[in-house]
Amino acid sequence: MRGKLLVETAPMLRPTTALALLAVVTVTAFAAKPEKPARPEKPVRPVKEFVPAKPAFTADPAVPAFDEKAAVPVHLDxxxxxxxxxxxxxxxxxxxxxxxxxxxxxxxxxxxxxxxxxxxxxxxxxxxxxxxxxxxxxxxxxxxxxxxxxxxxxxxxxxxxxxxxxxxxxxxxxxxxxxxxxxxxxxxxxxxxxxxxxxxxxxxxxxxxxxxxxxxxxxxxxxxxxxxxxxxxxxxxxxxxxxxxxxxxxxxxxxxxxxxxxxxxxxxxxxxxxxxxxxxxxxxxxxxxxxxxxxxxxxxxxxxxxxxxxxxxxxxxxxxxxxxxxxxxxxxxxxxxxxxxxxxxxxxxxxxxxxxxxAGDVYGGxxxxxxxxxxxxxxxxxxxxxxxxxxxxxxxxxxxxxxxxxxxxxxxxxxxxxxxxxxxxxxxxxxxxxxxxxxxxxxxxxxxxxxxxxxxxxxxxxxxxxxxxxxxxxxxxxxxxxxxxxxKGFKAQQPKISYDTTEGQIAALKSPATNVRHSGFVKLKEQGEKSLPAVTALLNDENPYIAARAVWLLAQMGEKASLRIRPWLESDDADKRLVAFRALRAAGGDLLDLYNSMAADGSAAVRSEVAVAMRDVPFAQSGKILVELAKRYNGKDRSYLEAWGIGCTGKEAEVWAALKKAGNGTAAEDWSDAFAQATWRLHPVAAVEDVKARALSAKLSAPQRKLALDTLAFTQDPSAANAMLAVAKDKESPIHGDAMWWLINRSTNDWNEYNIAGELKAQGIFDPDAIKLVTIEIPPAGESLVKLEDVLKLKGDAKNGSSLVVRCVMCHQINGQGVEFGPSLQGWGLSQPTDIIAQAIIDPSKDIAHGFDGVEILTKDGLKIHGMVLAEGDVFIVRSMGGQTQFVPRKRIANRTKMTRSLMLSGSQLGLTAQDIADIVAYMRQAE
Missing domain, CATH: 2.120.10.30 (TolB, C-terminal domain)
Incomplete structure (x- = not known):
């Protein structure tokens, strides 16, 4: 077990145990709650009066009135x-x-x-x-x-x-x-x-x-x-x-x-x-x-x-x-x-x-x-x-x-x-x-x-x-x-639903239409015990979605009804256990015993639902559950990790301390990846020294050290900033550049009170007075030698275009090559019309991509730097053509101006002819 802080998964709770717990849960959930000690009154926070924003547009008399009868409508075939x-x-x-x-x-x-x-x-x-x-x-x-x-x-x-x-x-x-x-x-x-x-x-x-x-x-x-x-x-x-x-x-x-x-x-x-x-x-x-x-x-x-x-x-x-x-x-x-x-x-x-x-399926524009x-x-x-x-x-x-x-x-x-x-x-x-x-x-x-x-x-x-x-x-x-x-051949048959009868209400609950189902739900719930046999019968419906609708309703119809969903809570089907758990939780009541039992469930989906239920539960009641859930994190399931982190909200330090104690003093360099990720997710102040040791350790891989560095970056405490400075001192470290970026970025926001710039200089990491800057200026494009209409007349050769596109890699990434400066071209052309691609090559200033606006910085000693500002504070991080990055002290800047032209070179500057551009367009229209 040495070197693994998160321990092996415990066996699932036996069904008989969970059944017994459910019996307690269902009685407790609908019984009168015992009186709790009165909480001290919190000060009443004055609510700011809401003043509706002015409409973005107001009625303009110049806008012609719409005449429904005179409109000539259009639709697609x-x-x-x-x-x-x-x-x-x-x-x-x-x-x-x-x-x-x-x-x-x-x-x-x-x-x-x-x-x-x-x-x-x-x-x-x-x-x-x-x-x-x-x-x-x-x-x-x-x-x-x-x-x-x-x-x-x-x-x-x-x-x-x-x-x-x-x-x-x-x-x-x-x-x-x-x-x-x-x-x-x-x-x-x-x-x-x-x-x-x-x-x-x-x-x-x-x-x-x-x-x-x-x-x-x-x-x-x-x-x-x-x-x-x-x-x-x-x-x-x-x-x-x-x-x-x-x-x-x-x-x-x-x-x-x-x-x-x-x-x-x-x-x-x-x-x-x-x-x-x-x-x-x-x-x-x-x-x-x-x-x-x-x-x-x-x-x-x-x-x-x-x-x-x-x-x-x-x-x-x-x-x-x-x-x-x-x-x-x-x-x-x-x-x-x-x-x-x-x-x-x-x-x-x-x-x-x-x-x-x-984020799920991120598909682009x-x-x-x-x-x-x-x-x-x-x-x-x-x-x-x-x-x-x-x-x-x-x-x-x-x-x-x-x-x-x-x-x-x-x-x-x-x-x-x-x-x-x-x-x-x-x-x-x-x-x-x-x-x-x-x-x-x-x-x-x-x-x-x-x-x-x-x-x-x-x-x-x-x-x-x-x-x-x-x-x-x-x-x-x-x-x-x-x-x-x-x-094909479908003949619509609209159901005749009457909300006045149990049969009609059941038909509504079974409806394919979401909000129709809601009306059935409400009416059946209002009927109470009278509708219980009909709702219970739906538990056996062959459509699992219809059966699930009955579970949500039964959970809200009283103790007798909620007991009827017991088989779902004990089912071998994880979906059924999940629905039953969610339904009981939605119905309310004291469910702590159920949370404890389900924390050992074999389904990550069920356990993640237990995790988010812990968000507003104090550590005294939730700590054991959250530690149990952490033991079952496999180090790969980001959704599970985030659900667990949500459950730890407001008690991160206590949960982390309990987890570390469960690891029996495992050295920081020997943490499992799962525990390192859990620490990253919680990033408590108490973890700073251990995380710093991991960031500095040559025994660990670059990704492991970078994860430690990122953990520090999200820790809101001077000790984390000092640890980051310690990492930045090692200029041979594979994460030195990342540490420098974090220090400069954080100096403008979360760590702006920690005198990052002063410490960088005092510790000999970065001296703004001694830094050597160089001029990087994008030459003006001038009038294009190629016209769009000329390109559009030509047939492109995609094979030749695959060779010509290499001229773009000093600013763009494509096919795994190039510099991250301008927008990535990988797959971009697949969703663009030919004229848009061609125009972007001929004259990139005509329509500058979101987030790629250029800045001209003029220093007090006359240097001119064209580029994009990646971070802005006491020190600016500026990236220029070719991916060259410079750290520019604010006090050395005489003037900063937003550029009205693109940072990318035009087609003429790249020496491209109309046929060359047509070839590149043909390639980009088919390049994966």
Whole structure:
């Protein structure tokens, strides 16, 4: 055992033991709780009055009023679409039955409700009476909508980004408010004299902004879920708890402040609440702009997130997790902390930082929107467990069949529905070119949302435009379409669901449509014991998702009902154990005995759920459990490590001390990789000396030493800074450059009070007065000798282009060669039109890539340095052409100016002819 700090896995708890514990748990959970000693009153923190931000755009009289009757709508022919074998796509509804569909939902009768965005951004006021929530229906069952009317239209509605329907309750997400309309007389038309309207929650920043409030949807636990982008929010739930979630995107006044639950949340976020607005919780945070998410009947959550620049993702959400777009205080965007050698995908989601959960499928540029999860319906068992995510920038609805992988998921992407199989995209930010617009019909498909219908078919709404992203829309007709994807020859049969009977409520709970299921859940729960036999019978349903829905409900129907899920908790099927555990936890109560027993479960997914449940449990009750969970970390499962780290929140030092004690004094150099990673994740001050010893040890590999160095970098204490200085003294060390980068970077933020610059000089590591700087100047490009139109006339030779592209490696990386200075070219050309690639080579200054703006530094002794600033503080780290890096003391800088031209050499400067450029373009269009 010597040298291994994390010990062998203990045998699983025997079923009889867990059964006994469940009996105790279920009684305890629903019995009256014993009185606890009164906690000392905490000082009341004054809540800042929320002042709604001014709309980004206000109604402009110059904007022509939209005339629905005069508009000449457009939609794509279904022959342009590619869908999986055996399925077919058809037009279910199109303009003028609906316009600019931003979001949609399905009710129990199969009607589709649409949130329209005629007044989107610069066209605010185009619909003079405000935007609408519209209801569409297929009354004759021929597979096409034949009836459409407005449920509500208000001037306050300005491109609402969400609509959700729960029986006769319609929830609209319209920043700054979540608005609840109750259709009292059930006539599908809002009448303020009869029906009810309530602002459920308010305080979401930036009306008329894509990065603000998104749609509400139900989870299998009976709660409502929603997401908000990184514009920020300061809202108070109906229980009186205030959440302050800001970021450096708009520099909200409350950025970095704790919410009333004691945690700091930043950036975009996912939250849940009870349907009455009570007991809100933040479940995930630090996104850029997650447009929508899903929570399936197993309780697994998935979301998508927007790029900045190309690093869009579809991800599995671990409760309480951060995705790393901003620093943990929310004040620095990811570019400020991008480390040398990191790719955009790694840096943007801080995948090498402790406390950032795995980003999932990072697929590059795009503009993701709506999501759904198919569990049952018309598509059949082949597609059971299908995750769908709309991608407007790529003219596609992505499909995934998530596979459990330890505590996380493998997310293998495929095109479920697309008009564009070329891999060349237009009219999206990531393509480049501020004026870039789609000019071919196959690039006009902009899927804004996707839902599973009450009939079990898939429905996709199309915004339809030449442009997506950049807060733009160009389609003056406001055309929109809803497509249906179903098996060939499918005949829709809308279920006749009555919420007044147990049978109807069970039918609702079994519905393919997420929010219909919620209404069934609520009605069955209200019935209590009367519905118990029918709900229990669902436990044996052959569809595991339907059976799981019954488990969540039974857990909330009292002690007698919860005992009926006992076989699931003891099942050999890890999914069943996980669902039962999650359901009991969602129901509430004292579950400490259950947590203790499940900490020894054989499934990493189950144990990670136990881990996140420990986040707000004091060390006295959770310490033993967290140590037990750590012993079962295999040193490879990042999702598990992050879930465990979330459980250790606020008690990192105590957990680490207990783990070290369990290692019986193992020397730092002999730590297992698993314990070294656990230390990195917790980075307590008490570990500094041991971690320093590992960083300095020549016995360890460079990656092991670098992990130790990174552990120091995330430790907020002067001792960590001193340890980093000790590492930087060894200029022959393989991690010397990393230590220097960390010292200079941290001197501008987390360690800015530790006099890093002074210590670097005092210890003889770096003397800003003695450093020798050199001039590095990019020559002006001058007028190009090659014209774009000349290149586009030529046929390229990809083979010759593979040789010519070597001229680019002094600034770019491609095929494993080159310098990390300009954007990586690996795979870039696959998603770019020919003219964009050619223009970037001819004149790189025409459209400078995100994050690669140049700076001209003029020193006091007359040196001129052109490059990118990697870190800024008392010392600037500047990287120039060829990857040459210089450390420039601030006090030696006379002037710093943002360059208006690119740092990259033009095609003419590289000596490329029109044919050469055509050859390079041909190569890049096929290079993997």
């Amino acid at each position: 279904t022959s342009m679409f590619k869908v999986p074998e055996g399925l077919e796509i058809s037009v279910w509804a199109t303009s003028p039955m609906l316009f600019n569909p931003a979001n949609m939902d399905v009710d129990h009768a199969g009607r589709i409700w649409v949130a329209e965005g005629i007044n989107y951004r610069r066209n605010s006021g185009r619909s003079r009476e405000g935007d609408a929530i519209r209801v569409l229906q297929d009354t004759d069952g021929d597979g096409k909508a034949d009836e459409s009317h407005v449920f509500v239209r208000e001037k306050e509605l300005e491109c609402p980004l969400g609509v959700a329907v729960f029986d006769n309750v319609i929830v609209v997400s319209n920043t700054p408010n979540i608005i609840v309309y109750t259709d009292v007389d059930r006539d599908l038309k809002f009448d303020p004299s009869v029906d009810k309207r309530e602002v459920l929650l308010s305080g979401f920043e930036q009306p008329q902004h894509d990065h603000s409030l998104h749609s509400v949807y139900a989870g299998p636990d009976g709660r409502w879920y929603f997401s908000n982008g990184n514009c920020g929010a300061q809202f108070t739930d109906k229980s009186g708890n205030t959440f302050r979630i800001g970021s450096g995107y708009l520099n909200n006044t409350y950025v970095g402040e704790k919410s009333d639950d004691g945690h700091v949340y930043v950036g975009g976020f996912t939250a849940s609440m009870e349907p009455n607005g009570h007991n809100a919780r933040v479940l995930g945070f630090n996104y850029r702009n997650s447009y929508e998410g899903v929570k399936n009947s197993f309780g697994n959550m998935f979301l998508n997130d927007n790029d900045d620049p190309p690093a869009c993702r579809v991800s599995h959400l671990i409760e309480g997790g951060s995705f790393g777009f901003f620093s943990r205080d929310g004040k620095r965007q990811w570019r400020a902390d991008k480390r040398p050698g990191q790719t955009t995908a790694i840096a943007e989601w801080r995948q090498e930082d402790p406390g950032s959960i795995p 795009g503009a993701p929107t709506g999501m759904c999860y198919y569990e049952n319906g018309a598509l059949g068992d082949k597609w059971k467990g299908l995750l769908l995510s709309c991608e407007t920038g790529r003219n596609v609805v992505f499909g995934y069949l998530p596979k459990l992988d330890g505590a996380g998921f493998k997310l293998e992407r495929f095109d479920f529905c697309t008009t564009n199989t070329t891999g060349v995209f237009k009219g999206s930010d990531f393509v480049g070119g501020k004026d870039n617009m789609s000019d071919e019909s196959h690039t006009l498909f902009r899927p804004s949302d996707v839902c599973v219908g009450a009939d079990g078919a898939i429905y996709v709404s199309d915004w339809f435009d030449k442009r997506t992203g950049g807060h733009m829309d160009t389609d003056e007709t406001c055309s929109g379409t809803i497509y249906r994807i179903a098996p």
